[in-house]
Structure formats: structure tokens, C-alpha cells
């Protein structure tokens with residue numbers, strides 16, 4: 178597999194297709210895990226045992242509809258940059274990225290579902306859908322679970338449910354994630370408080386970009402914690418309740434900022450726009466934060482695009498991803514290399530705005 | 543997305559995962575960001591890719607931490623585990639050779655069979671009173687889900703004191719404290 182081109186070809190549409198509404202929930206992801214009996218879990222196994230698991234699973238997975246021609250990637254064949262690319266596209270999990278022989282990703286042409294073999298568990302399916310789609314994602318997980326159950330007898334115990342490498346996660350082996358875009362809550366400095374609240378709600382809440390920066394791009398992942406006590410449908414109720422609460426909060430704060438005499442919302446949008454439009458050097462973090470506000474402005478109508486807002490939201494997302502991929506590919510560059518990249522990035526983004534006719538603050542006229 | 547594991551040092555949510563070979567055995571190192579920084583392993587990106595891109599010095603550093611952690615665990619289990627002394631429990635899984643100490647140190651299982659081997663660890667009461675005897679004079683305690691809903695309500699009301707109590711209760715019920 179080649180570097181940027183292949184990774185870009187794998188951009189998962191579900192993640193970048195902007196929902197028609199407020200665009201706060203970018204996507205919903207389901208994680209389904211299963212293990213084969215009589216094999217050590219991948220975190221505690223030898224290359225031989227991982228290969229044996231892969232030999233058992235891969236041919237069967239190929240028989241599932243849509244996976245016949247799926248691209249099978251062995252992780253140990255990828256270099257650092259290629260792993261970064263898949264991570265960026267959310268087609269690989271961080272623990273998988275560090276794995277060695279016998280670990281595979283099976284990526285079909287339709288990229289909203291993919292399988293990992295020998296991730297944290299023997300078999301992991303990730304199912305993505307755009308927007309806030311908890312019910313659909315659970316139904317998808319149940320469908321896949323049914324198909325898998327026809328092919329294999331997975332490790333199961335009546336007391337715990339499906340067995341996993343971490344006992345507290347045993348149960349139905351399903352987990353929910355959703356990716357939230359929360360610019361108003363972020364620029365008003367409320368994220369610290371919200372993170373604490375989420376911890377109390379027994380959910381995990383982490384920045385979307387896992388590259389060490391705190392909250393660049395104002396995007397977050399809300400994640401359910403699985404357990405033997407509750408079924409996924411019960412968990413989903415709690416999960417959706419919390420997600421809806423966050424969505425409501427984000428909307429309220431946007432309105433409050435818009436109505437504030439200090440023009441806080443429009444000031445932030447204007448600054449972000451000015452930076453993207455004219456900066457000569459942009460770091461990936463600066464770009465993400467500014468793009469986040471431009472994304473919001475496109476939703477709120479503060480930025481009008483001639484090509485239509487849906488098309489432009491998609492382009493913005495893809496540009497953001499491409500920049501992240503470039504940055505990942507240059508992760509080991511020295512200072513001069515990073516400076517060059519920042520200059521090139523700024524120039525590409527100025528060009529982006531130049532190529533797509535638009536109007537900032539149409540409400541002013 | 544293995545985010546729900548706990549730091550081996552402080553028990554908070556772990557963000558760094560590493561499988562190291564120490565003395566020929568694979569050992570999991572699971573740390574939160576704070577503890578990792580304290581131990582001198584600051585860059586999460588580096589850690590994530592550590593298996594492949596490990597400079598020797600870094601590896602030595604990690605070996606040392608793993609050793610310290612396992613020594614600490616041994617101390618703990620020798621001082622405060624009356625169970626291991628008096629019963630004939632297996633301390634190693636015959637299928638995958640994962641040990642009880644490793645389970646205690648990482649919270650993980652080595653293979654599906656470990657669930658039977660370490661059953662008593664998972665559910666200490668199960669051997670003594672395995673029959674689900676109905677509690678006398680008590681009404682059924684609220685389910686985990688009910689508690690979570692109460693918790694959600696408390697947070698919505700920004701009643702953090704109540705929320706903290708509920709959270710502790712939920713944590714203890716779901717058996718997630720170390």
C-alpha cells in the first residue's frame with residue numbers, strides 16, 4: 178500500500194458526511210468484540226497464536242457480504258506513516274497501531290464497517306454512521322453479531338456474557354461512541370467542567386484527535402463503558418440522554434454568544450476566517466481550531482458558500498484530514514521541515530478559500 | 543479505543559498501553575498520562591507506537607517501571623491476600639499461563655479459560671453464598687441503570703455533591719475499584 182494516496186482513498190464517508198441539521202454530532206460508531214475460545218487474547222499471545230486466530234477468522238469474514246473484495250492489511254507490513262494515516266481516518270485503533278505480526282485490518286470498499294483481527298480482542302468490528310444514529314448502529318451491530326455467530330462459537334459464559342480480555346467489559350461485547358463538534362462550549366472554556374461531569378456520568382469523554390493536544394478542533398468522542406450488568410439498549414438510553422444534553426448545551430451557548438453584546442461568536446468566527454484567509458504560516462492546531470469555527474459558521478449561516486453549504490462542509494472536513502495526514506507523514510521532521518510544512522499548509526488553505534466563492538457575515542448587508 | 547482501562551499506578555483512566563517483553567514474558571504496561579509523565583514517559587504518540595519505534599534507552603526505562611510495578615504488586619499480594627495462602631486455587635491458567643499476579647496487576651485476563659481459573663478473583667462471594675438468596679426485610683436495591691439515571695439527573699441539576707456519591711456507589715456496585 179502506498180502512503181497518502183491509499184490512505185486518502187480510505188477516507189470513511191460516514192465520518193465526513195455532514196448531517197443536515199446542526200452538525201453537532203459528526204458520526205456514531207459501534208464497536209463489537211468477540212473472542213475465540215482456547216486462544217490467548219491478543220495482548221497476551223505469541224505471533225504463532227495470533228496467526229492461528231487470523232487463519233480461523235479471515236476466510237470466514239471474507240464470506241460476509243461486502244467483504245469478499247475487502248482490502249486485508251497486515252499491520253506489521255505498515256510503516257509509521259501508514260499507521261498514522263489509518264489512525265487519522267479512524268480505521269485503526271491506537272492499540273492496534275502498535276501491534277505486530279498476525280494482526281489484520283479488513284477494509285471493504287464501502288468503508289462504514291471494517292474488521293480488525295487481533296486488536297485488543299480476537300475480532301473487533303467497527304461500524305460507523307453519520308450523524309446521531311445510536312439505534313441504527315446498534316441494529317447494525319446486532320446484524321453483524323448474528324452473522325458472526327453463524328460461523329464461529331465464540332467464548333461465552335452464562336455468568337459474564339461474551340468473554341473479553343478485560344473482565345469488566347465482558348457482556349454483550351458492544352460499545353457506543355459518538356463524535357461531537359462543540360465549538361461554542363470550547364471557546365467559552367466550559368470543556369473542563371464538562372469532562373468532569375462526564376466522568377461522573379460513567380462515560381468516557383476524550384478529545385477526538387489523539388495526538389497529545391488538548392482539544393484542537395473542538396471535537397470530542399463520547400464513549401459508553403460496557404459491562405455485564407446492562408444490555409446495550411439500556412446503555413444506549415443513558416448514552417443518548419447524555420449526548421442530547423451536550424447537544425442542547427452547545428446550542429444554548431451558541432445562541433447566548435450570538436446574543437451577547439460583545440459579539441463573541443461573530444468575533445471568533447471573524448478571527449478564524451481572517452487567519453485562514455491571510456496567514457502565511459499555520460500549525461495543524463491553528464488550522465483545526467479555525468476550521469472548527471468555519472464549520473460552525475457554515476452551519477449557522479454566518480458564512481455563505483456559492484457551492485452550497487453541504488458540499489463545502491464535506492470539503493472542509495476532507496481538507497482538514499488531508500492536512501492531518503501530511504502532518505502525520507512529517508511527524509519526525511526537524512524545525513525547518515515543520516516550518517516549511519506550516520508555510521505550505523497556509524498557502525493551500527488560502528488557495529482553498531480563493532477557489533470557493535463565499536461571503537462572510539451576509540447578515541451585515 | 544481501549545480507553546476504559548485503569549492506570550496501574552493510580553487507578554485513574556489509562557491513556558497509554560504498552561506490551562513489553564520482560565524476562566521473556568509479555569507484560570502489559572497501562573498508565574494514565576500523569577503517571578506516565580511522572581515516570582518520564584511523556585509523549586503519548588511515542589508510547590503508542592513504542593513497540594515498533596523504541597530507542598534502547600526508552601526500553602530500559604520502561605523495563606524498570608514494569609519491574610517496579612510488579613515488585614509493588616508482589617508486596618501487596620503477599621501482605622494482604624489471605625486467600626492465596628489457605629486455598630488450593632490455581633495461580634496460573636493452564637491454557638495460556640497467565641498468572642494470578644498478572645491478573646491482579648493489569649486487571650486483564652490471558653484467555654477465555656482464565657475466567658474459570660480466576661473465578662474467585664472476579665466474584666469473591668460466589669463460592670460462599672452462591673445461591674441467590676432473597677434479601678430479608680430489604681426492598682431490592684436500585685439497579686445500576688437506575689443509579690446512572692439518578693446520576694445523570696444530578697449532573698443536569700449541577701448537584702455535584704450528590705453526583706459524586708452516586709458515582710462512588712455505581713463504581714462500587716460495578717466492582718470497578720481496583
Ligand SMILES: [Zn+2]
Pocket residue numbers: 549550551552553554573574575576577578
Ligand atoms: Zn496514573
Ligand SMILES: [Zn+2]
Pocket residue numbers: 635636637638639640651652653654655656
Ligand atoms: Zn488463560
